[in-house]
Amino acid sequence: MSFFTDFYNKVFSFFKPQDTAENNVKDVARSRLKLVLMQDRTNLTPKILEQMRGELIDLLSKYVELDKELLELNFEQEGDQVALMLSIPVIRAKDEKEIEEAIKKDALLKGITLADDEEDDTEEETGTDELQEETDKDSEGNQDETLPQETSEADENGESQAEDTENKNSDEENVQETV
Amino acid sequence: MSGRVIVITSGKGGVGKTTTSANIGTALAKAGNKVVLIDTDIGLRNLDLLLGLENRIVYTIVDVVEGRCKLKQALVKDKKNPNLSLLAAAQTRDKSAVSEEQLKDICEKLKKDNDFILVDCPAGIEQGFQNAVAGASEAIVVTTPEMSAIRDADRIIGLLAAREEIESYKLLLNRVRPNLIATNDMMSVEDVVELLACDLIGIIPEDTGIISSTNKGDPIVNDEKSLAGQAYRNVARRIMGEEVEFLNLEEDKNFIGKIKDFFEKTIKEIKAKI
Incomplete structure (x- = not known):
């Protein structure tokens, strides 16, 4: 058989x-x-989608340690509704202390980048080409001027540092650099 | 009497808008409805050819709007079916010869003594499309299971959804080839419906009979044996409010499929015996 x-x-x-x-x-x-x-x-271009992805990683990394490479951001059709589907592979949940630190650091980072922007604006008048380019990018990217810069910094960190836990230190270093 | 005005549109050209208009119009008329077909593809008229009426056209839609004749004079009656008439497009003018308001006005007048007014829309999303849609309250979006046709249909669906006057729009999937779907070379009906998120009104199989019916000027719905004709007749019945099941197109299997079926059957029989 x-x-x-x-x-x-x-x-x-x-x-x-x-x-x-x-x-x-x-x-x-x-x-x-x-x-x-x-x-x-x-009307979402791949560039905007990539930016959205970067910002979401930043936000979620405060609370959980996640696999950045495997994070997926997709559109799904449900009837005549379009849904944004986010699949996040979580490596481990962070404990309260870590989350608190991350939030503090985030607030600090925002404060610093704001100050950073102001600095850019004042220095723009002196007319350095590089700085002008930076501020141009900021104004075209998003109404909230702090956001695009924040993500680009975080992306650099993500590439250079594989370990999430070590990210904080490097973030601080990076912030110091930009200031 | 207040007739329904249905626009037949697609975005992309060559997917079968005019064939669909001719066949649905003929099928509706055969079922006893008074039907007027309006060809709004001014400059590229073809609906007259598909109906075999090209030699009978005296006045066109442009003559009507420019006052050279009355609306009734421009309606050409079908050879076989007195319930069906055609308002032809002008061949020597362009899309700007008729305005949205003028088309709306013609539709309103025709509504009074007809059950259905089918508007055959030109390809594209420019003024010709805007004109054709102006008087309609329903739409049929014709597409084929191909990438570019589906993308264009999606644009059209977006434009229709944004128009308040359009109360409903349905999808007609044309030129479906079951043998290509079976080998995963063509998107299935389900795939297209999922992508476009639009209700279906008909599935028309690819049928070589369409070519000869066009050549003869006799719509394929008049051929009782044709599968595509059957599918179009079903669409007409659905428009009239009947619930009709979609044709099962999968029985059209290729040679290997048939042998496989035969072997599966015999294996089952052997198993049953053991």
């Missing part, structure tokens, strides 16, 4: 189209379209 079914399966796996990612044209078309339609509908 098993001989029959084995033989049958062997013969027909030969004829069957292989369901690999490459062969499955339909799925490729569907996922490409999904992305394009979401961009058409929401």
Whole structure:
């Protein structure tokens, strides 16, 4: 009996189209379209999505230690509603102390970047090219001037430092640098 | 009598708007409704060809709005079905020859003594589209299971949803090829419906009979044996409010599929015996 079914399966796996990612044209078309339609509908460019992702990582890292590489931000269709789906692989939850520290550090960082911006504005008048570019970026990116700069700093940290716990120290270093 | 004005639109060209208009119009008329088809593709008229009426057109929609004839004079009656008539587009003018207000006015007048007014919309999202949609309160969005057609349909659905006068819009999926869906080379009906998040009014299989029906100037709904004709007749019944199940297109299996089915059957029989 098993001989029959084995033989049958062997013969027909030969004829069957292989369901690999490459062969499955339909799925490729569907996922490409999904992305394009979401961009058409929401006017969110890949650049803005990337920025959104960076800011979300910053926010969530205060409370949990997460796998930044595997964090996924996607759009899903539910009926005629578009939903933003965030999948966050959590490595471990932070304890109260760590969270408190992170919030304090965040507040400190915001205070400093605000001061930093003011400095930029005053120095702009002196006319250094680099500083002008920086302030240009800030004003086009977001109404809240502190946000884009904050994320770009955090991204740099994420790349240079693999360990989340060591991030705080490096954050502080980085802040000092920018000041 | 107050007829329903339905616009047939797609965004992308060549997906079958005009074929759909001709067939749904004919099917509705065959079912006993008074139907007027309006071709708003001014400069690129084709609906007359699909209905086989190209030699009977004396006045066009542009003649009506410019006052050279009365609206009734410009309506060309179908050869087979006196319930069906066509208001043809002008071939020598462009989309700016008729305005939104003028089209709205024509639709209002036609509503009085017809059950259905079907407006065949030109491709694109410019003035021609705006004109065609102006008088309508319902829409049928025609698309095929292809990337560009679906993307354009999504744009059209967005524009229709933003219009208050459009009370409902439904999707008609045209040129579906079950054998390509079976081999995962084409998106399935479910995939398209999920992507566009729009209710279906019809699934039309790809049918080579469409070519010869166009060549003859006789819509495929008049061919009782054609599967596409059957699908279009079902769409007309759904428009009239009937609940009709969608055709099962999957039985159209290829050769290997048929052999496989045969073997599966025999294996089951052997198993049952053991």
